[in-house]
Amino acid sequence: MPRLPTPPLPKALQPKPKRPGQNGNGNGKLAPAEVAREAGVTVVDWIDERTSLSGGLRWMLFRKVPRGINWFYTLGSATMFAFLNQAVTGVFLAMYYRPEATGGAYESMRYIVDDAFLGQFVRGMHKWGASVMVILIFLHMGRVFFFGAYKYPREMTWIIGVVLLILTLAMSFTGYLLPFDDRAYWATIVGVNINGTAPLLGPYLSDFLRAGPEFGATTLSRFYAIHMLLLPALIIALIGAHLYLVSKLGISAPPWLKPHEEPELDVAEV
Amino acid sequence: MADKDKKNLSKYTVDLNMPGAFEGETVTRRRFMNISAQGLGGIAAAAFTLPALGFAIGPVFSREPFEWQIIGKPDDFAEDVYSLRVITLVPNIGDAGLSTAYVRKRWPAVDTEPEDKYNHIIAVTSRCSHLGCPVRWVESASRFLCPCHGGIYNFRGIRIAGPPVRPLNRFYTLIHDGYVYLGPMYSVNFELRRFSNRDPGQSLDGVGQYLYPARFSTSTLPPVTNLPLPPPGIPAG
Numbered sequence: 001m002p003r004l005p006t007p008p009l010p011k012a013l014q015p016k017p018k019r020p021g022q023n024g025n026g027n028g029k030l031a032p033a034e035v036a037r038e039a040g041v042t043v044v045d046w047i048d049e050r051t052s053l054s055g056g057l058r059w060m061l062f063r064k065v066p067r068g069i070n071w072f073y074t075l076g077s078a079t080m081f082a083f084l085n086q087a088v089t090g091v092f093l094a095m096y097y098r099p100e101a102t103g104g105a106y107e108s109m110r111y112i113v114d115d116a117f118l119g120q121f122v123r124g125m126h127k128w129g130a131s132v133m134v135i136l137i138f139l140h141m142g143r144v145f146f147f148g149a150y151k152y153p154r155e156m157t158w159i160i161g162v163v164l165l166i167l168t169l170a171m172s173f174t175g176y177l178l179p180f181d182d183r184a185y186w187a188t189i190v191g192v193n194i195n196g197t198a199p200l201l202g203p204y205l206s207d208f209l210r211a212g213p214e215f216g217a218t219t220l221s222r223f224y225a226i227h228m229l230l231l232p233a234l235i236i237a238l239i240g241a242h243l244y245l246v247s248k249l250g251i252s253a254p255p256w257l258k259p260h261e262e263p264e265l266d267v268a269e270v
Numbered sequence: 271m272a273d274k275d276k277k278n279l280s281k282y283t284v285d286l287n288m289p290g291a292f293e294g295e296t297v298t299r300r301r302f303m304n305i306s307a308q309g310l311g312g313i314a315a316a317a318f319t320l321p322a323l324g325f326a327i328g329p330v331f332s333r334e335p336f337e338w339q340i341i342g343k344p345d346d347f348a349e350d351v352y353s354l355r356v357i358t359l360v361p362n363i364g365d366a367g368l369s370t371a372y373v374r375k376r377w378p379a380v381d382t383e384p385e386d387k388y389n390h391i392i393a394v395t396s397r398c399s400h401l402g403c404p405v406r407w408v409e410s411a412s413r414f415l416c417p418c419h420g421g422i423y424n425f426r427g428i429r430i431a432g433p434p435v436r437p438l439n440r441f442y443t444l445i446h447d448g449y450v451y452l453g454p455m456y457s458v459n460f461e462l463r464r465f466s467n468r469d470p471g472q473s474l475d476g477v478g479q480y481l482y483p484a485r486f487s488t489s490t491l492p493p494v495t496n497l498p499l500p501p502p503g504i505p506a507g
Contacts, residue, residue, distance in 0.1 A: 180366075192402075193470045200481060200483070203484075203485045207486075212334060213334075213489075216360045
């Protein structure tokens with residue numbers, strides 16, 4: 001199909017190379033307007049000269065990927081964004097939440113949902129985002145499994161991923177108690193008792209989780225501390241290791257991709 | 271090659287012609303500095319890590335004192351009908367510390383376990399011994415029913431159907447000065463032999479009693495010499 005030629009830019013809008021001294025006062029110094037325009041570049045250069053971060057960023061973001069990668073390869077990033085959503089909404093929920101079993105936890109949740117500005121939205125993002133993260137992490141794991149991406153040399157990435165899966169489920173378990181309504185209370189009773197059925201160490205594990213033989217005064221604050229300090233720190237550290245290994249080892253090609261072969265040339269007999 | 275060289279080296283620094291070496295010295299100064307710096311770092315890290323860990327797992331090893339509580343008078347309870355009592359399992363945490371107990375008088379025709387001073391009144395917990403959901407006594411069926419996974423117990427609290435692994439827990443009770451006192455909870459196996467309080471889901475029959483050992487944190491029988499006095503509102507009967 002013939003295309004119309006692009007109309008030429010008017011002369012005033014055409015980019016022109018700068019002439020020396022055009023923007024300055026002739027002694028090599030830049031005019032204030034020019035300095036302001038270059039401020040962003042100057043700041044980035046200042047940081048990069050001292051940290052060499054740009055090399056690492058380029059290594060991380062502009063790496064080569066195999067042919068044939070597709071939308072299934074975005075599930076890991078999707079899981080990480082679900083985690084970032086949990087982290088951000090969780091931090092701000094913590095500004096209103098009070099982990100007190102003696103009347104306080106449930107009331108502060110009620111306040112967040114009913115009264116606080118956008119509270120229902122932020123709490124909803126955290127609550128439903130938790131389910132989304134668990135679903136995504138399993139889909140991501142399924143993609144890695146069925147594409148065979150866990151094989152040599154990426155076993156370590158897989159192992160760290162499995163630990164991240166367990167930590168995510170631990171986050172779900174500890175977070176479930178925090179609204180402190182009847183469902184949260186009884187689900188935690190049942191969950192802790194399931195933990196307790198492990199032979200030999202189970203009874204002591206239950207006592208550790210509850211901080212005593214019964215659901216007591218410090219059980220809620222214990223779950224809260226594990227949920228918002230211990231597990232997030234571990235998850236962030238392991239996500240860092242996971243991403244480093246992904247960058248270092250590269251992404252595996254989809255299993256249906258055959259090694260690239262040069263097309264055979266037709267040799268004509270002369 | 272390297273191993274061979276190492277073998278020929280003397281362990282004495284004097285023999286290695288090190289500057290400042292003295293007779294009999296075997297640890298080089300570099301090695302000494304390495305070990306002491308890393309050792310000090312380890313001690314410093316342990317100084318905050320170990321107490322913090324002990325702080326976190328301390329409740330596993332500590333035992334809270336258990337108070338006897340008054341749940342009524344002996345005549346309040348019948349032999350063949352359960353009465354429901356709200357009791358305090360954990361004090362000072364409001365509703366989360368409350369639980370319920372089903373209480374009746376010992377019925378010699380039914381209760382064949384040996385009698386002693388702690389079971390003239392029989393108090394059965396409402397906590398299912400499967401995973402801890404609240405069971406309720408259904409009079410028309412003469413059964414304890416659990417809403418979660420369908421555990422069913424008979425009049426004595428012994429499991430007759432469903433997933434629970436042992437009978438319902440019971441409480442020590444004591445009749446003293448005309449009142450019924452309720453003490454700590456204990457667990458029983460299917461022969462109603464007493465064990466210290468176990469969590470739900472932990473079998474006590476056969477190998478179960480060895481797989482699920484007693485915990486450090488559960489109350490043993492508290493002393494019965496200093497029972498709390500009845501509140502002034504309740505006249506002695």
